[in-house]
Amino acid sequence: MGICLLSVKTDVFAQVYRTDTAMFFNPITDDITKRLPPLRVLVDSAGYNSPSLRYEDLKADYYYYEQISAAREWMEALSLNVDINIGKWDYWDKDELTRVDRFYNSQSIRDNYAIGFYVRMPVAMLVDRKNRIKKQKKWIEISLTQKEINRRFLQERVIDVYNDLVSNQNQIRIYNDYQTFTMMQMQMAQNEFLNGEITTAEYTRLKEIQTRGAVEYQQVIAEFNKNYQILEVITGIRFNLINVLR
Numbered sequence: 001m002g003i004c005l006l007s008v009k010t011d012v013f014a015q016v017y018r019t020d021t022a023m024f025f026n027p028i029t030d031d032i033t034k035r036l037p038p039l040r041v042l043v044d045s046a047g048y049n050s051p052s053l054r055y056e057d058l059k060a061d062y063y064y065y066e067q068i069s070a071a072r073e074w075m076e077a078l079s080l081n082v083d084i085n086i087g088k089w090d091y092w093d094k095d096e097l098t099r100v101d102r103f104y105n106s107q108s109i110r111d112n113y114a115i116g117f118y119v120r121m122p123v124a125m126l127v128d129r130k131n132r133i134k135k136q137k138k139w140i141e142i143s144l145t146q147k148e149i150n151r152r153f154l155q156e157r158v159i160d161v162y163n164d165l166v167s168n169q170n171q172i173r174i175y176n177d178y179q180t181f182t183m184m185q186m187q188m189a190q191n192e193f194l195n196g197e198i199t200t201a202e203y204t205r206l207k208e209i210q211t212r213g214a215v216e217y218q219q220v221i222a223e224f225n226k227n228y229q230i231l232e233v234i235t236g237i238r239f240n241l242i243n244v245l246r
Contacts, residue, residue, distance in 0.1 A: 025241055027224070028176055032169045035241060039162055042235050046158045047151055049236030056147035060140050067136035074129060077121035085112040154234070161231050168224035175217040182210040 025035050036042070047053060088109050186206060193203040232239060 027169055027172055033166060036162075036231075036239060037237065039159065042162060042231070042237070043155050043158050045235040045237055046154050050150070050154055052150045053147055053154070056143050056150060060143040060147070063136050063139040063143060067133055067140065070129070070132040070136050073132070074121065074125060077125060078119055079117070081114075081116040083112070083114040083116075158231070158234055161227050161234065165224065165227040165231060168220055168227060171220045172217075172224060175213065175220055178213050179217055182213050186210050 025032075037045075189198060189203055189206045192198045193200070228239070228241065
């Protein structure tokens with residue numbers, strides 16, 4: 001059984017919440033809720049650093065641009081052509097009047113311009129335009145709704161882990177007292193066993209109780225450390241209470 005005294009400094013997203021005073025944290029005597037940012041700050045930080053919420057924001061932005069494209073799709077039916085030809089042309093003309101195979105050469109310099117405009121709009125494009133725009137708007141609503149679903153799930157997750165962490169610390173205190181009691185009990189039992197006052201079976205039973213308590217104590221410590229680390233990952237905050245218990 002061992003307890004580490006550790007220095008604490010808490011930094012929260014965007015430097016909103018900050019504790020600069022160095023402190024020592026003892027999980028047996030101190031309160032973890034007083035060494036962590038308030039639960040509301042933890043929830044907000046988790047939302048700020050959540051990749052799932054960011055993903056839904058990006059999806060909503062994408063569908064917004066798709067909505068703009070759907071509103072401009074009618075422009076695909078319009079076409080504007082501009083042709084410009086500039087150059088020098090040589091012509092060889094045959095004399096058809098005299099029936100003599102005689103050709104006349106002539107040259108000309110010409111600038112030719114041609115501008116064309118046409119509209120070719122399928123009926124479906126006109127009829128279904130508003131519907132396509134509405135569909136893109138619905139996709140935006142779906143993404144924003146999914147974002148809210150993810151946000152609430154994340155809030156519940158932070159609250160659950162936070163409360164599990166607090167519960168783990170309370171269990172650590174209980175098991176610490178229990179370990180102290182069982183160790184004293186085992187010292188007495190060992191003396192009684194050596195003096196022949198208790199049987200081997202009774203001594204073994206007491207040893208099993210002490211061992212089972214020690215195992216459960218280590219399991220609670222492991223759960224405490226796990227929930228502590230999960231809370232760091234979810235919120236994106238380093239609490240600097242590393243290796244709280246070993």
